[in-house]
Amino acid sequence: MGFVSYNFILFLLPASLIVYFALRRSGRNMLAKLSLIAVSLIFYGFYGGLSFAVLMIDTVVNWFLSRLLCRESGHRKVLLFLSVTANVLLLLYFKYWDFFAVTVHADEFVRNIALPMGISFYTFQQIAWLVDSYRGETGDYAPVDYAVFVLYFPKLVMGPIILHDEFIPQLNDEKRFRVNYENLSVGFLWFVCGLFKKTVLSGIFNGGADWGFSSIDTLTLTESWLCAVSYSFQLYFDFSGYCDMALGISRMFNLDLPINFNSPYKSLSITEFWKGWHMTLTRFLRKYIYFPLGGSRKGTVRTYLNIMIIFVISGFWHGAEWTFIIWGALHGVVMVLNRMIKKQWDSLHAAFRWIVNFLIVVVGWVFFRADNISDALKYLGRMADTSDLNLSGDFYNSFGLYHYPFIKEHLNLAIPFVFAVALFMLLNTENVCERKYKPGPVTGILAVILFLGCFMMMSDVATFVYFAF
Numbered sequence: 001m002g003f004v005s006y007n008f009i010l011f012l013l014p015a016s017l018i019v020y021f022a023l024r025r026s027g028r029n030m031l032a033k034l035s036l037i038a039v040s041l042i043f044y045g046f047y048g049g050l051s052f053a054v055l056m057i058d059t060v061v062n063w064f065l066s067r068l069l070c071r072e073s074g075h076r077k078v079l080l081f082l083s084v085t086a087n088v089l090l091l092l093y094f095k096y097w098d099f100f101a102v103t104v105h106a107d108e109f110v111r112n113i114a115l116p117m118g119i120s121f122y123t124f125q126q127i128a129w130l131v132d133s134y135r136g137e138t139g140d141y142a143p144v145d146y147a148v149f150v151l152y153f154p155k156l157v158m159g160p161i162i163l164h165d166e167f168i169p170q171l172n173d174e175k176r177f178r179v180n181y182e183n184l185s186v187g188f189l190w191f192v193c194g195l196f197k198k199t200v201l202s203g204i205f206n207g208g209a210d211w212g213f214s215s216i217d218t219l220t221l222t223e224s225w226l227c228a229v230s231y232s233f234q235l236y237f238d239f240s241g242y243c244d245m246a247l248g249i250s251r252m253f254n255l256d257l258p259i260n261f262n263s264p265y266k267s268l269s270i271t272e273f274w275k276g277w278h279m280t281l282t283r284f285l286r287k288y289i290y291f292p293l294g295g296s297r298k299g300t301v302r303t304y305l306n307i308m309i310i311f312v313i314s315g316f317w318h319g320a321e322w323t324f325i326i327w328g329a330l331h332g333v334v335m336v337l338n339r340m341i342k343k344q345w346d347s348l349h350a351a352f353r354w355i356v357n358f359l360i361v362v363v364g365w366v367f368f369r370a371d372n373i374s375d376a377l378k379y380l381g382r383m384a385d386t387s388d389l390n391l392s393g394d395f396y397n398s399f400g401l402y403h404y405p406f407i408k409e410h411l412n413l414a415i416p417f418v419f420a421v422a423l424f425m426l427l428n429t430e431n432v433c434e435r436k437y438k439p440g441p442v443t444g445i446l447a448v449i450l451f452l453g454c455f456m457m458m459s460d461v462a463t464f465v466y467f468a469f
Contacts, residue, residue, distance in 0.1 A: 099320035118157035160260035187251030194244030211398030
C-alpha cells in the first residue's frame with residue numbers, strides 16, 4: 001500500500017485518524033501509540049511477507065542492542081561496532097549481494113534476492129539510533145515509543161530519516177493529543193499538493209524520460225537534453241510530492257517530520273543543492289560518517305577525501321549499480337571543486353552559476369537513470385552530438401498529452417509550455433512548509449477540487465521512483 005492508493009486515502013488514513021484521536025481524547029495514550037503501530041503494520045504488510053519479517057526482526061533486535069549500549073560497560077565500543085556492522089551487513093545482503101556477485105563474475109552466487117521495502121531508510125535510522133544509544137541519549141524511552149519511532153508509516157518506506165530527539169518527545173506532548181482542525185486542514189492541503197505533484201506533474205515528465213532513455217540510439221541532441229531535463233523534473237516532483245504527502249499526513253496527527261526536500265533546483269552551487277535535496281540523508285552522512293571521519297578538522301586533503309567518501313556512500317546507498325557510484329563520485333568531485341574555488345565562484349553572476357549548476361545536476365541524473373554505464377555514456381554522447389537538432393513526433397507523443405483533444409493539435413506549443421511552467425514552479429514557489437496557509441472557504445474549495453482531479457487520475461500513476469532505493 002502506498003499514499004497514492006484508493007484503500008489508503010478512503011479507508012486507512014481516515015480510520016487511523018479517528019481511532020488515534022478517539023483514544024487520545026479518552027486518555028488511553030498507550031493505546032493511541034499502539035494504534036499508530038498497528039496502522040503502520042497494516043500499511044507495510046501490503047509490501048509482502050519478507051519485507052514484513054525483516055522489519056520486525058530488525059526492530060526487535062536493534063531495541064535490545066540499544067539497551068545494552070545504554071549500560072555502562074567496558075565492551076560498549078565493541079558492541080557498537082558489532083551492532084552497526086550487523087545492520088550494514090543486513091543491508092548489503094539484501095541490496096548488494098547480487099551486485100558483488102556479478103562484479104566478481106561469480107554468477108553461480110546470484111540469488112535475485114527480493115529487496116525489503118524501505119530497508120535503506122530504516123537501516124540508516126537504526127544506525128543513528130544505535131550510535132545515539134551508545135552516547136547515552138536514548139535511555140529514557142519506552143519500547144512502545146521506540147516502536148512508533150521506527151515503524152511510523154508516513155516515513156517508513158521513503159523517509160525522511162528521522163532522529164529520536166526530534167520525534168519521540170512529540171508522542172508524549174499533551175498539547176498534541178487533541179484534534180487540531182487547523183493542522184487537519186493544513187495537513188490535507190500539503191497532502192493534496194504532494195498528490196498533484198505525483199499524479200500530474202511527475203506523471204507528465206515520466207513519459208518523456210522513459211521514452212528518451214529507451215530510445216538512446218535515435219535521440220537527437222535536442223531530444224537528449226529535453227529528456228534528461230524531463231527526468232530531472234520527474235524525479236523532483238516525484239520525491240518532493242512524497243515528502244509533501246508525508247509531512248501532510250503527519251501534520252494531521254499533530255506530529256512534525258523534518259523537512260527532507262527544499263527547492264534544490266534553485267541552488268547556485270552543488271553545496272546548496274545538497275542542502276535542499278534529501279536533506280535528512282545529507283544530515284545522516286554528515287553527522288554519523290563525515291564528522292567521525294574527521295570532517296574538515298584534519299587538513300585540506302583529508303577534508304576532500306572525506307567528502308568523496310560520503311558522496312560515494314550516498315551514490316551506493318541509492319542503488320546497487322556502478323552508475324549510482326559514478327553519480328555519487330561526480331557530485332563529490334564537483335563539491336570538492338566548489339570548495340576549492342568558492343571565492344571565485346561566488347563572484348560570478350548568479351544566473352551563470354545557476355545555469356552551470358543545473359546542467360551539472362542534469363548530467364549527473366543521466367548516470368542515475370541509465371540502466372548501465374554503457375547506456376549512460378551513449379546518452380551523454382547524444383547530448384554532445386550536434387548533427388541533428390530536430391524533435392520527432394515520438395518525442396512530443398511521449399508526454400501523453402495527445403490524449404486531450406484541445407492539446408493534441410498543438411503539441412509543438414504545449415510541450416514547451418509545460419517545460420516553462422514546470423521550470424517557473426521550481427524556481428519561484430516555496431516549500432509547502434514555508435508558506436503560511438490560512439484555512440478558509442476559498443482555500444478549502446480549491447483544495448477539494450484539486451484533490452478530486454488527482455483522485456480520478458490515480459489509477460494510471462507509476463510507483464514512486466524512490467521506492468527502488
